[in-house]
Amino acid sequence: MLKFATAAAAVFFLLTDVAHAQLSETEQRIVAAVKQRTPAALELLERSVRINSGTLNPEGVRAVGEIYRAELDALGFKTRWIDMPPSMKRAGHLVATQEGGQGKRVLLLGHLDTVFEKDSSVPLWERQGDRVRGQGVNDMKGGNVIMIEALRALKKVGALEHANVEIMFTGDEERTGVPLQMARADMVAMGKRANYALSFEGSIKRDGVDTASIARRSHGSWTLHVKGKAAHSMGVFSAQSGYGAIYETARILNAFREQVIEPALTFNPGLIFGGTDVSYNNDTATASAFGKSNVIARDAQALGDLRYLSPEQGERARQKMQTIVSTGNLPGTSATISFTEIYPPMPPTEAGRTLADLYSKASLDAGLGRIDIFDPSLRGAGDVQFVAPYTVGIDGLGAQGRGAHSDDEDLEIASIERGAVRAALLIYRLTQSASR
Structure with missing residues (x-):
C-alpha cells in the first residue's frame, strides 16, 4: 500500500x-x-x-x-x-x-x-x-x-x-x-x-x-467432477438409484447462476460432457463420452473459466461455488471442484x-x-x-x-x-x- x-x-x-x-x-x-x-x-x-x-x-x-x-x-x-x-x-x-x-x-x-x-x-x-x-x-x-x-x-x-x-x-x-x-x-x-x-x-x-x-479481470479455470450410480433408467429419482451425474451437474451449474452473481464477476461453463464413461484430452481440448439413454449417468464433467476484478472477489466466488458443490447433493451423487488461476486480477x-x-x-x-x-x-x-x-x-x-x-x-x-x-x-x- x-x-x-x-x-x-x-x-x-x-x-x-x-x-x-x-x-x-x-x-x-x-x-x-x-x-x-x-x-x-x-x-x-x-x-x-x-x-x-x-x-x-x-x-x-x-x-x-x-x-x-x-x-x-x-x-x-x-x-x-x-x-x-x-x-x-x-x-x-x-x-x-x-x-x-x-x-x-x-x-x-x-x-x-x-x-x-x-x-x-x-x-x-x-x-x-x-x-x-x-x-x-x-x-x-x-x-x-x-x-x-x-x-x-x-x-x-x-x-x-x-x-x-x-x-x-x-x-x-x-x-x-x-x-x-x-x-x-x-x-x-x-x-x-x-x-x-x-x-x-x-x-x-x-x-x-x-x-x-x-x-x-483475472483469467482462471475450474473443473467440476460429478459422480452418480450407473443403473437402469427406470429407477432414476429413486432412493436406490439416485438422480445420476448429469442431473447433479445441472443442479450445480444452475445454483452457480443463481447464487454467485456479482458485478464484474463471470463464470462460464464452456464444455460439459457426461455418461457412463467420460474422458478429456487437455492437449486437444476434446472430450469423449459413452452412454445410453436408458442408463443413468455415472460420470459427468464441466470445464469453465472464472474472471474477477480483485483477489477478494475471487475468493468469495470460489467459496460460494465450493459450498454449492459439496452441499445439497442430489440422492446418489457426489461432486468435487478444483480451481486454477492463470492471470491474476x-x-x-x-x-x-x-x-x-x-x-x-x-x-x-x-x-x-x-x-x-x-x-x-x-x-x-x-x-x-x-x-x-x-x-x-x-x-x-x-x-x-x-x-x-x-x-x-x-x-x-x-x-x-x-x-x-x-x-x-x-x-x-x-x-x-x-x-x-
Whole structure:
C-alpha cells in the first residue's frame, strides 16, 4: 500500500506540473519524428504480420522477435532472448534494456505470438483501403510497432539516452506456458523494478472516445467432477438409484447462476460432457463420452473459466461455488471442484487512475482527444496483470481494430501514428520526472 500511495503522489505532482502545458519544443519534435516515420511504420508492421507466429509455432515467434530485436538494437538497447525449457513447448521471450541512469523506470510490454496457428486459413496480410486485415495485426503486432516507433521518436530528439526503460515481448501470451511461475518469472522481476508498466494491447473506442485500461479481470479455470450410480433408467429419482451425474451437474451449474452473481464477476461453463464413461484430452481440448439413454449417468464433467476484478472477489466466488458443490447433493451423487488461476486480477487503483489522466493529457495536448478509462468487465486478460501488484500499470496503448482473435481481425492504419504519438509523449513525461 505504501508503494501505491507513493506512486500516486508522484504521478499527481507530475500531472500538476504539466496540467496547463501544451507541447514543449522537444515534444513537438517528438510528434514530428513519429509522423515522419508513418509509412515506414506500416512497412515494419507488414513485415512482422507476414510471419505466422501462432503460440505453438516457436520458429515463427522467434522470427518476429528477431525483427523487433534488430530495431531495438539499432536504438541502442541491450537485447537478449530468454529461452524456456523444451518441455514447455514455447519460444521464449525477447527482453531489451536501456539504463539511462535518471528519471522513473518504465516497463513496456508486448507479445510476439498470436492465436493464429500455422494451419490458419486467415490471410497473413490483406490491405483494405485505410484498414489492414491479417493474423495478429491488431492483437498485438500493431501495438508492438507503436511501442518501437514511440521509442524511435524519442531517440531521434535525444530524449531516450538518459531514460530507464525495460521491454519484454512475451512469446506465449495467447497460450501461456506451464509452469506459469517460470513463464512469467522474468516479467515479475522487471515489474518489481519499475515505477510504471505500459502495455500495448489494442486500444478500444467506446461511444466515439478512445480508451485505456487500468483494471483487468483475472483469467482462471475450474473443473467440476460429478459422480452418480450407473443403473437402469427406470429407477432414476429413486432412493436406490439416485438422480445420476448429469442431473447433479445441472443442479450445480444452475445454483452457480443463481447464487454467485456479482458485478464484474463471470463464470462460464464452456464444455460439459457426461455418461457412463467420460474422458478429456487437455492437449486437444476434446472430450469423449459413452452412454445410453436408458442408463443413468455415472460420470459427468464441466470445464469453465472464472474472471474477477480483485483477489477478494475471487475468493468469495470460489467459496460460494465450493459450498454449492459439496452441499445439497442430489440422492446418489457426489461432486468435487478444483480451481486454477492463470492471470491474476488487476484491480483499479488511484495511482492507475492518475496515470490514465496523464495519458489523456498527453493525448489532448497533441490534439488527439481525451482518453477514457475502459470498463474491465468488457475486456479479457493480459500480461500487465502479472506486474500489477508491484507497480502502476496501464494497458490498451496499442492499435485500434476490430474482430481480435477472429477470422476478420483488422486494424485501422491511422491508429499506428496516433498510438505512437501518445505513447512517446507519455514515456517522455514519465522518464523526465524525478528519480525515486
